[in-house]
Amino acid sequence: MAPICRFYQQGNCRNGASCRFEHPGANMNSNPNPFGAASSSSNRFSALSTGGNRSQEIPYKITKESIKLDLTEERPSWILSSYGAGRDPPEQLFGGPNRELSPEEVLFYIRSSNNPQQAMSEIAALQQQAEQQKQAALSNLDGAIQFILAAENNHPNRIDICKQTTPESGTAGVFSRQPVADTQSGFSNPLASTPFSSAPQQSQQPPQNPFGGGASSFGQTSAMGQKPNPFASTSNSSAFGQPPPMGMGMPKPAFGQTSQMGTAGPAFGQASAMGQKPNPFGSTAFGQGQTQTQTQTQSPFGQPAQQPSPFAAAATSTAPNPFAAKPATSTPSPFGQPAAANPFAQPAPAPSTDQQMDTSAPTPAASNPFGQPLTSSPFATATQAPAAANNPFAAAQKPSGFGAPAASNPFAAMQAQTQPQPQAQPQSAPTATKNPYAPNSSKQHPPPESYIVKALNGRITSFNGQPVYYRWKVDDKYVEVMPPVDIHTGKRDPPVPGVLNKDGSWRKVFFPEGPPGYNRDTEPIDLGTYTASVKAAYEKMMARGVFEGDMPEVPPMREDCLWNF
Amino acid sequence: MSGLFGSAASSSANSNTIGDLKNDVPISNPPEDTISRLAFSPTQDILAVSSWDKKVRIYQIASNGSSEGKHMYEHDAPVLSVDFSKDGQKVASAGADKQAKVCDLQTLQTAQVAAHDQPIRYARFFELPNSSGPMLVTGSWDKTIKYWDLRQSTPVGTVQCQERVYSMDVRNSLLVVGTADRYVNVINLQDPLKFYKTLQSPLKWQTRVVSCFTDATGFAIGSIEGRCAIQYVEDKDAGSNFSFKCHRDPPQGNITQVYSVNDISFHPQHGTFSTAGSDGTFHFWDKDAKHRLKGYPTVGGSITATTFNASGNIFAYAVGYDWSKGYMANSQNYPNKVMLHPIQGDECKPRPSAKKR
Numbered sequence: 001m002a003p004i005c006r007f008y009q010q011g012n013c014r015n016g017a018s019c020r021f022e023h024p025g026a027n028m029n030s031n032p033n034p035f036g037a038a039s040s041s042s043n044r045f046s047a048l049s050t051g052g053n054r055s056q057e058i059p060y061k062i063t064k065e066s067i068k069l070d071l072t073e074e075r076p077s078w079i080l081s082s083y084g085a086g087r088d089p090p091e092q093l094f095g096g097p098n099r100e101l102s103p104e105e106v107l108f109y110i111r112s113s114n115n116p117q118q119a120m121s122e123i124a125a126l127q128q129q130a131e132q133q134k135q136a137a138l139s140n141l142d143g144a145i146q147f148i149l150a151a152e153n154n155h156p157n158r159i160d161i162c163k164q165t166t167p168e169s170g171t172a173g174v175f176s177r178q179p180v181a182d183t184q185s186g187f188s189n190p191l192a193s194t195p196f197s198s199a200p201q202q203s204q205q206p207p208q209n210p211f212g213g214g215a216s217s218f219g220q221t222s223a224m225g226q227k228p229n230p231f232a233s234t235s236n237s238s239a240f241g242q243p244p245p246m247g248m249g250m251p252k253p254a255f256g257q258t259s260q261m262g263t264a265g266p267a268f269g270q271a272s273a274m275g276q277k278p279n280p281f282g283s284t285a286f287g288q289g290q291t292q293t294q295t296q297t298q299s300p301f302g303q304p305a306q307q308p309s310p311f312a313a314a315a316t317s318t319a320p321n322p323f324a325a326k327p328a329t330s331t332p333s334p335f336g337q338p339a340a341a342n343p344f345a346q347p348a349p350a351p352s353t354d355q356q357m358d359t360s361a362p363t364p365a366a367s368n369p370f371g372q373p374l375t376s377s378p379f380a381t382a383t384q385a386p387a388a389a390n391n392p393f394a395a396a397q398k399p400s401g402f403g404a405p406a407a408s409n410p411f412a413a414m415q416a417q418t419q420p421q422p423q424a425q426p427q428s429a430p431t432a433t434k435n436p437y438a439p440n441s442s443k444q445h446p447p448p449e450s451y452i453v454k455a456l457n458g459r460i461t462s463f464n465g466q467p468v469y470y471r472w473k474v475d476d477k478y479v480e481v482m483p484p485v486d487i488h489t490g491k492r493d494p495p496v497p498g499v500l501n502k503d504g505s506w507r508k509v510f511f512p513e514g515p516p517g518y519n520r521d522t523e524p525i526d527l528g529t530y531t532a533s534v535k536a537a538y539e540k541m542m543a544r545g546v547f548e549g550d551m552p553e554v555p556p557m558r559e560d561c562l563w564n565f
Numbered sequence: 566m567s568g569l570f571g572s573a574a575s576s577s578a579n580s581n582t583i584g585d586l587k588n589d590v591p592i593s594n595p596p597e598d599t600i601s602r603l604a605f606s607p608t609q610d611i612l613a614v615s616s617w618d619k620k621v622r623i624y625q626i627a628s629n630g631s632s633e634g635k636h637m638y639e640h641d642a643p644v645l646s647v648d649f650s651k652d653g654q655k656v657a658s659a660g661a662d663k664q665a666k667v668c669d670l671q672t673l674q675t676a677q678v679a680a681h682d683q684p685i686r687y688a689r690f691f692e693l694p695n696s697s698g699p700m701l702v703t704g705s706w707d708k709t710i711k712y713w714d715l716r717q718s719t720p721v722g723t724v725q726c727q728e729r730v731y732s733m734d735v736r737n738s739l740l741v742v743g744t745a746d747r748y749v750n751v752i753n754l755q756d757p758l759k760f761y762k763t764l765q766s767p768l769k770w771q772t773r774v775v776s777c778f779t780d781a782t783g784f785a786i787g788s789i790e791g792r793c794a795i796q797y798v799e800d801k802d803a804g805s806n807f808s809f810k811c812h813r814d815p816p817q818g819n820i821t822q823v824y825s826v827n828d829i830s831f832h833p834q835h836g837t838f839s840t841a842g843s844d845g846t847f848h849f850w851d852k853d854a855k856h857r858l859k860g861y862p863t864v865g866g867s868i869t870a871t872t873f874n875a876s877g878n879i880f881a882y883a884v885g886y887d888w889s890k891g892y893m894a895n896s897q898n899y900p901n902k903v904m905l906h907p908i909q910g911d912e913c914k915p916r917p918s919a920k921k922r
Contacts, residue, residue, distance in 0.1 A: 070769055070770075070790075073816075073819050073820055073821055074790070074791075074813075074821050074823055075790075075823070076770050076771075076788075076789040076790045076791070076823050076824075076825065077789075077822075077823070077824070077825075077843075077889055077890055078771065078789045078825065078889050081770045081771035081789055082745065082746050082747050082770070082771055083769055083770055084747055084765060084766070084769050085769065087767070088764075088765050089765075092746065092747065095745075095746045095747070096746065097728070097729075097745070100728075100745045100746060100771060102729075102731055102745070102771065103887065103888040103889055104601075104645065104686070104888070105706065105729075106888070107617075107888045108642075108643065108661050108684060111643075112642070112661070158748075158765055161727060161748070161763060162748075162763045162764050162765060164763065165750070165759065165760035165761070165762060165763040166762045166763060166764070166800075170799075170800035170801065171761065171762050171798065171799050171800045172761075173799055173801070174738070174753050174755075174761070174798075174799075175738075175739055175751075175753075175761075175781060175782050175783070175797075175798040175799055176782065176798075176799040176801065176802060177780075177782045177797070177799070177802050453896065453897070453898050455896070461896040461898070462896055462897075462898040462899075465898060465900075466865070467866070467896065467898075467899060479817065479818070480817070480820070480822070481820055500863065502862045502863065503862060504814065504844070504846075504862075504863055
């Protein structure tokens with residue numbers, strides 16, 4: 001096969017058919033991809049165009065290399081996802097209701113399950129299946145591609161589903177960037193010829209025109225000669241201005257009927273407005289039977305409020321009580337809180353008891369070497385810190401509910417974060433704490449449990465308030481992916497914990513088990529050199545995190561140091 | 566972290582393309598569990614926060630960034646979405662209890678206004694020019710979108726989607742719905758019972774978020790694969806579509822850690838937009854000049870939701886575990902907070918590209 005003609009690839013070869021190089025014209029050029037305008041050459045930012053100008057052009061811009069890359073090196077961490085190779089292919093490589101789950105669905109499933117452990121193992125099984133499916137695809141990329149291409153002949157495939165709604169001539173221009181003349185009413189009339197399916201689903205139902213020979217679309221009939229608002233006031237007999245000519249007598253109701261409604265008629269508002277009320281809530285009146293204690297006598301929205309401020313008191317006023325429109329004598333808020341009470345400032349009276357919301361007085365820390373009272377808020381320092389010059393949020397911040405913020409010592413904040421919840425942390429058996437300081441020292445190193453959080457399996461999950469990531473040491477670098485065992489020894493070093501720096505790089509935790517024991521050899525030899533001013537300098541450094549002035553030339557005593565890194 | 570989206574021009578100006586977080590202020594009394602959605606009122610600096618702890622909290626934000634809790638109400642299950650009406654008088658919320666509720670801020674009364682057969686993933690207010698008031702559109706895992714006029718217990722319209730609704734956004738008459746299996750449906754709300762256009766997601770993996778442009782001519786779509794696509798609705802604007810990689814770690818060896826793009830928000834005045842991800846960073850981008858305006862260092866945890874306030878001088882982001890690494894990777898000490906980032910200077914303003922196009 002002759003090499004491919006470069007000019008032809010770019011779209012202009014002067015030799016034409018008599019060119020002595022290959023013009024791969026068959027599938028690429030004669031079938032311009034109608035969905036692929038974005039892949040034009042001016043688009044250098046398209047991460048999807050693989051530029052696959054190799055000898056074999058697979059349609060839809062699928063290439064084996066890109067699939068391999070997507071499934072291995074650039075795979076997302078969430079595995080329960082659909083995956084579509086190429087550009088607008090007729091089928092996805094992975095997908096479907098059992099294969100694709102969003103993290104929210106999984107979380108909700110586990111939480112709402114009667115047996116969370118079982119739910120978690122079900123999810124784990126799905127993840128395993130997904131992993132196997134991926135491996136199978138990787139080991140047979142040709143087969144995978146064939147599977148995708150074969151879907152061209154199955155109908156409806158994804159391309160059909162998309163085409164069902166988008167007319168051949170292109171969209172009508174309602175949302176175009178330049179104003180289009182014929183869209184005054186906001187209506188396009190794009191569906192003159194295309195009957196749209198009642199259910200553009202992935203199922204194998206052929207698209208059907210629910211109206212037989214009648215008008216092609218529900219929306220369209222109501223659009224014809226109607227005022228633009230399809231949601232006409234429900235005082236009309238029809239919620240859509242004009243009842244569609246075929247009425248409600250169709251055996252298979254139109255687009256938009258949800259079979260789950262369980263009603264005979266279609267789900268459009270018309271039927272309900274006409275007096276028959278299919279009630280999806282399964283109870284007789286709106287809001288009854290639900291757990292909300294909502295008064296039924298009044299319209300749920302009270303009087304339409306005209307004032308600009310929804311809280312009736314001007315938002316900028318300093319009046320502490322925002323609920324001026326709601327005196328205590330009026331209908332109480334459904335949550336049982338009196339008007340004057342700020343639900344945030346106290347543990348709320350009836351329903352919402354929030355143990356975790358510490359807005360009370362600061363809890364003194366047991367072993368805070370810095371001797372300063374810690375507030376219960378982990379964010380006190382964060383609010384303290386932005387007292388910089390050009391802070392538009394101004395220096396005088398007083399977030400409500402918080403006591404005196406701690407000094408700007410990052411260690412204090414971290415410990416505050418872990419202090420209030422000692423019970424909540426899953427801790428392994430407390431490690432025997434080594435005292436790194438001299439036995440006769442008056443200071444105590446903060447206990448490891450106060451800044452190291454471990455999971456039940458012994459792995460550290462949090463260090464100084466930061467999430468911990470384990471990495472394996474390979475040669476001289478630390479890697480995230482578990483390396484294979486050593487060929488000679490058959491062993492592999494266990495991973496070590498680390499945290500992420502602000503710039504995202506990984507930093508090893510050197511003392512994951514807490515401080516080491518006392519080692520006399522590291523103390524200054526001649527204690528005479530450790531004068532009062534040296535001691536004061538180190539104390540100040542411990543308190544502020546930086547040295548004031550120059551660093552002393554005498555090393556610190558062990559008791560001036562912390563091993564929390 | 567550092568977006569790979571960029572031309573040589575932005576790397577030469579690298580020093581001022583990294584922003585700082587030192588002026589960011591946390592909300593007082595944040596929720597106790599992952600935050601699902603943030604919404605600012607269109608008329609004032611009032612922020613609504615929905616959370617997996619089943620509650621909706623409403624805070625007043627002062628000009629110095631301090632916050633005060635004003636109201637809180639509950640659902641029966643985690644709340645997945647919250648939104649303000651255009652007049653700022655009502656808050657709608659919806660969630661795993663399959664209900665949507667509206668709270669009138671004047672009276673602080675809350676009522677259920679919608680129901681689905683499966684958890685409702687998104688609820689959004691919208692208003693049409695000749696309508697008699699705000700309406701609500703809800704998208705659910707039961708594969709339908711329903712329209713509600715807040716006065717009836719039955720929907721005034723239902724649209725069947727191909728799959729479960731995973732993401733949804735409304736701007737003016739543009740409604741964009743991203744579903745499972747990577748379909749994206751566009752609906753013209755003036756003709757709401759059918760799809761104006763259906764397309765396959767330009768991204769390869771699960772759709773995480775769709776967000777409409779400020780001028781409603783298109784939308785941005787983010788996925789779990791550290792990629793974002795800009796998509797115009799009209800076919801004739803399709804030449805301007807593109808996608809870019811973001812929220813990815815620099816490759817180590819040949820493995821690239823890719824993170825989910827959890828939320829995209831458009832600046833109400835400038836039309837620039839933010840992306841925020843599982844890697845705990847957020848960035849501002851200019852889609853017309855096709856470059857990044859500013860990137861920020863990691864905030865200490867995944868960012869699950871973002872939003873701008875109405876005047877565009879506050880960017881709020883919620884930090885919390887987004888479950889992307891599975892159920893077991895959560896920890897008690899994972900930060901859970903809402904931060905307010907003041908928009909200073911030009912950090913979110915469009916900037917024409919320095920190199921010739």
